[in-house]
Amino acid sequence: MTKAGDWKSYQRVLLPPVKNLHHLNIYRDQGGYEALRRVLSEKSPQDVIGEMKRSGLRGRGGAGFPTGLKWSFMPPVDPDKPRYLCCNADESEPGTFKDRQLMEYNPHLLFEGILIACYAMSMRACYLYVRGEYASWITLMEQELSKAYEAKLVGENMMGTQQHMDIIIHKGAGAYICGEETSLMESLEGKRAYPRIKPPFPAQSGIWGAPTTINNVETLACAPLIMERGGGWFAGIGAEKNPGPLLYGISGHVNRPGVYEYPTGMLITDLLEIAGGMRGGKKLKALVPGGASVPVLRADMIDGVTMDIESLKESGSMLGTAGMLFLDEDTDMVAFLRRVARFYHHESCGQCTPCREGTGWMENLITRIDDGEGNLRDLDLLLDLCDQMEGRTVCALADAAAWPVRNTINRFRDDFERRCRPSSWAVNA
Amino acid sequence: MADFIRNPVVRLPDPDPEPHFSSDELNFTSDEKDRISAWVRQYPTSDGAVMWTLWLAQEKFGFLPPEVLQLVATELGLPYAQVYGVATFYTQYYKEKKGAFVLDVCTCFSCQFTGGYDILAYLEEKLKVKRGHTSPCGRFTVQEAECLGACGSAPMMQVNNGPYAHHLTPEKIDTLIQAMETGQPLPFVSITLPQDEDEMGDNRRSDADAIESYQTPPQSKRTQ
Numbered sequence: 001m002t003k004a005g006d007w008k009s010y011q012r013v014l015l016p017p018v019k020n021l022h023h024l025n026i027y028r029d030q031g032g033y034e035a036l037r038r039v040l041s042e043k044s045p046q047d048v049i050g051e052m053k054r055s056g057l058r059g060r061g062g063a064g065f066p067t068g069l070k071w072s073f074m075p076p077v078d079p080d081k082p083r084y085l086c087c088n089a090d091e092s093e094p095g096t097f098k099d100r101q102l103m104e105y106n107p108h109l110l111f112e113g114i115l116i117a118c119y120a121m122s123m124r125a126c127y128l129y130v131r132g133e134y135a136s137w138i139t140l141m142e143q144e145l146s147k148a149y150e151a152k153l154v155g156e157n158m159m160g161t162q163q164h165m166d167i168i169i170h171k172g173a174g175a176y177i178c179g180e181e182t183s184l185m186e187s188l189e190g191k192r193a194y195p196r197i198k199p200p201f202p203a204q205s206g207i208w209g210a211p212t213t214i215n216n217v218e219t220l221a222c223a224p225l226i227m228e229r230g231g232g233w234f235a236g237i238g239a240e241k242n243p244g245p246l247l248y249g250i251s252g253h254v255n256r257p258g259v260y261e262y263p264t265g266m267l268i269t270d271l272l273e274i275a276g277g278m279r280g281g282k283k284l285k286a287l288v289p290g291g292a293s294v295p296v297l298r299a300d301m302i303d304g305v306t307m308d309i310e311s312l313k314e315s316g317s318m319l320g321t322a323g324m325l326f327l328d329e330d331t332d333m334v335a336f337l338r339r340v341a342r343f344y345h346h347e348s349c350g351q352c353t354p355c356r357e358g359t360g361w362m363e364n365l366i367t368r369i370d371d372g373e374g375n376l377r378d379l380d381l382l383l384d385l386c387d388q389m390e391g392r393t394v395c396a397l398a399d400a401a402a403w404p405v406r407n408t409i410n411r412f413r414d415d416f417e418r419r420c421r422p423s424s425w426a427v428n429a
Numbered sequence: 430m431a432d433f434i435r436n437p438v439v440r441l442p443d444p445d446p447e448p449h450f451s452s453d454e455l456n457f458t459s460d461e462k463d464r465i466s467a468w469v470r471q472y473p474t475s476d477g478a479v480m481w482t483l484w485l486a487q488e489k490f491g492f493l494p495p496e497v498l499q500l501v502a503t504e505l506g507l508p509y510a511q512v513y514g515v516a517t518f519y520t521q522y523y524k525e526k527k528g529a530f531v532l533d534v535c536t537c538f539s540c541q542f543t544g545g546y547d548i549l550a551y552l553e554e555k556l557k558v559k560r561g562h563t564s565p566c567g568r569f570t571v572q573e574a575e576c577l578g579a580c581g582s583a584p585m586m587q588v589n590n591g592p593y594a595h596h597l598t599p600e601k602i603d604t605l606i607q608a609m610e611t612g613q614p615l616p617f618v619s620i621t622l623p624q625d626e627d628e629m630g631d632n633r634r635s636d637a638d639a640i641e642s643y644q645t646p647p648q649s650k651r652t653q
Contacts, residue, residue, distance in 0.1 A: 012624065015622060015624070015625075017624070017625060017628040017629050017632075019629060019632055020632075082473070091578050092575070092576060092578065093576070094537040094538055094539065094575070094576035094580070095538065095539055095576070095580050096576075096578065096580070097578045097579055097580050097581055099578075100578050100579070101622060104619065105622070105632070131578070132484075132519070132521045132590065133521070133577050133578065133587060133590070134578070135590055135591050136591060136592055136593070136617050166471075168471045168472075170477075170480070170481075171480060171481060171484060172480070172519070173480055173483070173484070173519035173520070173521040173522055174519050174520040174521035175518065175519050175520065176575065187480070188472075188477060189474075189476055189477060190472075190474075190475075190476030190477050190478070190479035190480065190507070190511070190515060191476070191511065191514070191515065192514045192515060192518040193518060193519075208473045208474065249580060249581060250581065251539040251543075251580035251581050251583060252539055252542060252543070252580075253542065253543070256623045257580070257581040257582070257583070257623075258581040258582075258620070258622055258623040258624075259581060259622055259623075260622075260623060260624055261624065275623075288538075292537075292538065292576075323580065325538060325539055325580070327542060331542060335541070336538060336541070336542070339536070339537065339538050339541050340538060343537060343538075343575055343576070346575055347575065349518075
C-alpha cells in the first residue's frame with residue numbers, strides 16, 4: 001500500500017467528472033456554495049481557521065507552507081484598516097498548467113474558496129491576479145463571476161447576510177516574477193514588479209501597506225471541500241504530512257499528457273503508468289517533478305519515491321507545483337539546461353545584481369558548452385556561479401535558477417563532460 | 430567629448446522620438462473613459478488600474494509608443510516615468526509596431542522536447558520571417574515565448590495575446606495561417622482532461638463567442 005492509499009478508486013473532488021460544471025446552476029446543483037452558506041451562518045472565523053489547520057493543507061503554489069497557519073498570521077481586525085486577500089493565478093512556472101484547468105472547469109469552486117478565506121480573515125476584497133497570457137480564461141471567469149454577483153453570492157449583502165466581499169480580477173502582462181508574492185503585490189500596486197525584502201511579511205504590510213494574505217488557486221479551491229467534509233476527511237487523503245487531493249500536471253515524452261487529480265503521495269512510477277507510459281516505448285532518462293525550479297531526478301532515483309514534500313526532499317528534489325516533466329533516453333540534457341537558463345535570464349527582474357548578471361552568465365556558459373566550445377572548467381565555473389547566486393538576492397528566483405543548474409550538472413555530469421573540451425591550460429602552470 | 434558619451438555602451442531610448450499618432454487620435458472615447466474609471470474604483474489608488482489601462486491602450490492603438498504612454502499617464506494622473514516603467518517591464522506590452530497577427534510560439538522545455546522549435550522553424554520558413562520580427566507583408570510577427578502554461582498540449586502557440594492553439598503540427602499551422610489570412614478569428618479551444626475522457630467520454634468548454642472581446646489585436650483596425 002502506498003501513501004496515496006487506494007488511489008484506483010479515488011473520486012475526484014477538485015475537478016469532478018461533471019459536464020459543464022463551470023455553469024453556476026450546475027455547480028449549485030452539485031451542492032456548490034452550500035459550504036459557504038454554512039460557514040457564513042454557523043461558523044466563526046476562528047472555527048474556519050481551526051478547521052483549515054486540522055486539515056493539514058499545505059500551499060500548492062510551490063513553497064508548501066501550511067495554509068491554516070498562514071491564515072492565522074493575520075493581525076487582529078482594525079476597523080480603520082483594510083485587509084486584502086490575493087489569489088495567485090500567475091501560473092508561470094514552466095511545466096505547470098494545473099491552475100488554468102481549475103479556472104477553466106471549476107471556477108466557482110475557486111470563487112467559493114476565496115469567499116471562505118475572506119470570511120475567515122475578515123477581508124472585504126480579494127484580488128485575483130491572473131497572468132496576462134490567460135486572457136481567454138479571464139474572460140471566461142469574468143462571465144461566471146458576474147453571474148455569481150447577480151445571484152448575490154458575492155458583493156453587497158451576499159447570501160442574505162450583512163457581509164460584503166468583492167472579487168476583483170487583475171490581469172498581468174507576462175512576467176514570471178509576478179508569481180513571487182511580494183512582486184505580485186508590487187505589480188498590483190501598478191509598479192514594476194520588483195520583489196520586496198521580507199520582513200515585513202505580507203500579513204503585516206502587504207498591498208498598499210495593508211495586511212494581506214496570498215494563496216495559490218489550488219490552495220483556495222481546497223477550502224470549500226474542507227468546510228463541507230471536514231478537516232479530518234481532508235487529512236485522511238494521501239500522504240500523512242502533506243495530505244489532500246493534488247493536481248498533477250504531466251507533460252513531456254509520455255503518451256497521455258495532461259492534468260490528473262489524485263491524492264498526494266502517489267508513486268512516480270504509478271503516475272507514469274497512468275499517463276500511458278513513455279512515448280514510443282522509450283526508457284525514462286530524467287524527471288522534473290515540480291516545475292523548472294526544482295532539481296532534476298535521474299531515472300534511477302525515482303524508485304519508491306512518492307509525490308509529497310517529505311519523500312521528494314529525501315530523494316533530493318522538491319514537490320514544487322507538481323508539474324511533472326518526463327524526459328526520455330534521447331533527451332539532450334545540455335539543451336535542456338540551456339533552455340532552463342535562458343528562461344531565468346529572460347525572467348530575472350533585474351533588481352539584484354547576482355541574479356541579473358548571474359543568470360546571464362549561466363546562459364552564456366551553457367550555450368558555449370552546447371555549441372561545443374566549452375571547456376571542462378566551465379562546469380566548475382557554473383557550479384561556483386550557483387554558489388555565488390544562491391541566497392544572495394531579495395527573492396528566490398536566483399535560488400530557483402541555481403538549483404536546476406547545479407543538480408543537472410551533478411546528476412548528468414557525463415553528458416556535460418562529453419560535450420566539453422579538456423582544458424588546454426596546465427593545472428599547475 | 431569623451432568617446433563613451435558619443436558612443437554609449439548601452440543605447441538609450443531616443444528622448445524625442447517622432448510620434449506615431451497625431452494629437453487628434455490620442456484620446457479615449459467616453460466609453461473607454463468609463464471603463465478606465467471603473468477599473469480605478471477597484472483599487473485604493475489609481476496606480477492599480479495602470480495595467481488594465483495599458484491593455485486597453487494597446488487594444489486601441491496596437492502598440493505603446495511614448496505618446497500613448499503619456500496619454501495613459503494623463504488619464505490616470507500618474508507620472509509618465511511610472512507608466513513607462515510598467516510598460517517596459519512586462520513582455521506582453523508591445524513597445525514597437527507588430528504585425529496584424531502576433532504568433533507567440535512556446536519553446537520552454539515541455540514544448541522544446543515535443544517539437545516547439547520545429548514549429549517555430551516551420552513558421553519562420555513558411556512566413557519568411559525571423560523570430561522576433563514581422564513578415565515582409567506586415568501581417569505576421571513570429572516570437573519565441575516563455576512557458577505559456579499549456580504543457581499538456583505541447584507544442585502550442587498563442588495568437589494576439591488571446592486564444593491558444595494546441596497540439597501543433599505543420600498541417601495544423603497551414604490551416605491556421607490560412608484562416609488568419611482570410612480574417613477568421615482563432616476560436617477558443619478547450620482541451621479535455623485525460624480523466625474526463627475516461628470517465629465521461631468528453632468534456633470541453635466551447636464558449637468561443639465570448640472570448641473575442643479580450644483579444645488584443647496588436648494593430649488597431651484604423652492602421653491596418
